Amino acid sequence: MPANHDHHKVVIVGAGAAGIATAASLIARDPSLDIALIDPADVHYYQPGWTMVGAGVFQAPSTARPMQSVIPRGVRWIQAHVQGFDPSGQTVLLAGGRAISYEQLVVCPGLKLDWQAIDGLAQTLGRNGVTSNYRYDLAPYTWQLVRSLKQGRALFTQPPMPIKCAGAPQKALYLACDYWRQNGRLGQVKASFCTAGNVLFGVS
Template sequence: MARRLHHDVVVIGGGSAGIATASSMLKRRPSLDIAIVEPSEDHFYQPGWTMAGGGVFKAPVTKRPMASVMPTRATWVREAAASFQPESNQVTLGDGTALTYDVLIVAPGIRLAWEKIEGLEQTLGKNGVTSNYRYDLAPYTWELVRNLKSGRAIFHQPPMPIKCAGAPQKAMYLSCDAWMERGVLNDIDVEFHNAGGVLFGVKEYVPALMDYVKKYGIDLRLNRTMVAVDGPARRATFETETGEDTVEFDMLHAVPPQVAPQFVADSPLANAESGFVDIDKFTLQHVRYSNVFGVGDAGSMPNAKTAAAARKQAPIVAVNALAVLDGQQPVADYDGYGSCPLTVERGRIVLAEFGYDGKLLPSFPKWVIDGTRPAKLSWLLKSEALPWIYWNGMLKGHEWLVTPQIKRAA
């Protein structure tokens, strides 16, 4: 007979969003009984993979044992969630265990659907095909960049939604900067194949990015979606507005389409269209189940899916979930904040910070950092400050610059 266990709060996912939310709740209420459901033994600082692919970080610095980041007062359930029964306030785990809860927080992240590009999975890590979206492949990106002296390098961005929509560009700019420094950029044809119709979705940042597109001589190709890769032949096929187009490459940085985790998409919690957790974009409370919240990349809200967004969302979900636990209504709103530090060269970053409807939401006065211009200070923020803040602040419930503003009386 399957076990049945109860906790005040059950958090699905031990990634950045889940652990940050649990830590913020425990900071406010140390006696809270929280269980975090997470099968992985390792925890990754995923924003660091771009830097590893650019030769700035060594990949292992982005990885720590899950046990070292799990909140000490939380119960770590080392199992995967399999299904949700929200009418019964219950989650069923892969081993058949049933967890019941007073409040459920769903934060399993987004699923990288490599299989949606024919032939891609089979050739990753060889034949010049790489992706900074996987920990084990980021070092291969840097290996390819170091060894390429001529030929065609293709960087690809799939249709939205994807996590860190700037990451495909970051990989390209850092690669171009390395090739320029070695004096081989003029012998490499660099192409950016973007499924979208614009270089970047918030127009204020486009001029600075276009300056680098021109500086590096990048061939910008929009409205092109990769559908197949033939690794041994080094050919990639794109769906375009006029039909399919197959191009040869010497290096391909591929990014997979991304979808809701299947157990979320198949559940009563899913948004009918997207499959993500169907939540109010301001309170992050589920639209049908008031004691359920979504946080991070698995949520249906239309924000940029970045670690910075999760850092802003986690304290908001913490205070709103505690309010619901106390029989009250949510008390704080999320403004859609996300940040994308676009590494345009080694040592300079365009710090894109924006919220819903593309509204600019800078963290610093313009005289400190003008996010629409490449800046050295933004690079220091990305390379030095943000990793430290992640491990020592965000995951431990410290809410530096993201303390929620209480807008309603509980």
Template sequence: MQNSETCSSPHLVVIGGGSAGIGVIASIKKRVKNIAITLIEPGDQHYYQPAWTLVGAGLYDINKTRRPMADVIPPDVAWVKSAVINICPEDNFIVTAGGEKIYYDSLIVASGLVLRWDKIAGLEETLGKNGVTSNYRFDLAPYTYELVKNLTHGNAIFCQPGMPIKCAGAPQKALYLSCDHWQKQGCLKNISVGFFLAGQAVFGVPEFVPPLRNYLQKYQANVNFRHNLTRVNGEKKLATFTVTAESGDAHEVTLPFDMLHVVPPQTAPAFIAQSGLGDANGWCEVDKHTLQHVRWPNIFSLGDCCSTPNAKTAAAARKQIVVVAENLQKVLRNVIPDSRYDGYGSCPLTVEKGKVVLAEFGYDNQLLPTVPLNPARPSRIAWWLKAWFLPRFYWAGMLRGVEWFAKSKSR
């Protein structure tokens, strides 16, 4: 047990050792010297998840996407290797799964989201076999490529659940890269490719829909809107979707598959809502610009777990890190936090090997390009960024407090 009243310096607790949590600790340590920081994170590995779509296409080494957690935590940070089960914002302490009570002066919630494989009946017992895979898991991304390599004819189904999900472009990136491989092998004409979306649009930002639609047509993919995967029979290789009409009427359709790429529904960690920090949907409720909690001024949140209506991507966390670091520093100085997040998110849509549509946008679908390129045109420069530069910058830069192209705005 640690009580903040006994500390000679402010005590900051950060929940979550993912991209947002590690990155924000590094940026805060650059700005605030006299601060004690405790990280609460149960996992012993840290992952660079954006590369898993490349792994699923045989274009990246899975082992390069993982490093020991101890190697990425900034120095002089206390690490509590446990999960959080409750936060008591009235009394400024959290409770871990091990029963430890940890007090804080300031709190940052960066716990990520939860992949709900359990919400699709029959899925968990067939993942990683029977042709069922997902690039959303470290151990399954290599299996995706194994399936792609071995499939020469049959039915390939790619699914996308309802929003919000992290990296909303990842479900279709799996489709594009698989089809690119099959096309180059000369077997795409023998494979029936289906893209089944719970939503009603290929992509949420209208400017990027035309080039994506062109690639779906190029790969002869059959696009099916309002289709939500609800059940999988791995042994019989059958996928069942609930189809919702515009009238609201729903019915089921069951389709055979030889390869099924699944993206699970995703929710906020339960402790956020149970602690009274959540919005109506359970996400940590913050001001969408300052990232400060709407009811508790000594609490901030960023990354996939917070309530901001932006694309949940590592690129979004990169911008949010600076806003939280600056605003926390101001709160510690009793200054009104005025650094603002503009909703920036980036989704490098890998439409084929060597070409990427670099979708960069903020709140209200405003385009926010970093580089002077036509953002809707597939680019080899964007591919270089996705496949070579960004992974290296992630480990050597973002996790160490380097804030290139991440300047915040102010009121």
């Protein structure tokens, strides 16, 4: 095997919720299993917590942990960006040219948020009263807007699938309205929910 080539029985690409949960479950069943988790990120985020950050229930830093601290004991973390796959050679290719071969591969690099799909959105996010709970740095701004709005129109939107957590846009609406209700503002604040879907919930 060449010097820049490594082998693991199980290789997992992405150490988000899916990658960490899969590794933890496998190693719990067989502690001798040779598992490598590949992820370039220094920080692991608990994304569902961002809904609570946007509602003032959590502080943003409580949703972030050093990546090393969430890697299950006995699992090897390779801090690198996967750049390509070679299925016939049972190998993943890392940025920088290193190759890692496997017996079993789990691929879970998450969803890439496509802010550019809406004209002008990227330029106005985080100011002008435009926010999103789908970003760690913006969820606190959601809470700032909720607290400061005394009257006027509050627009909540949900794009078409696929999105992660179909409930998150609705939860932002309910939590914000609850705050305005408790503070006697609901009515002066008029909230609308605009969804690209035909129905509110996927399951009737």
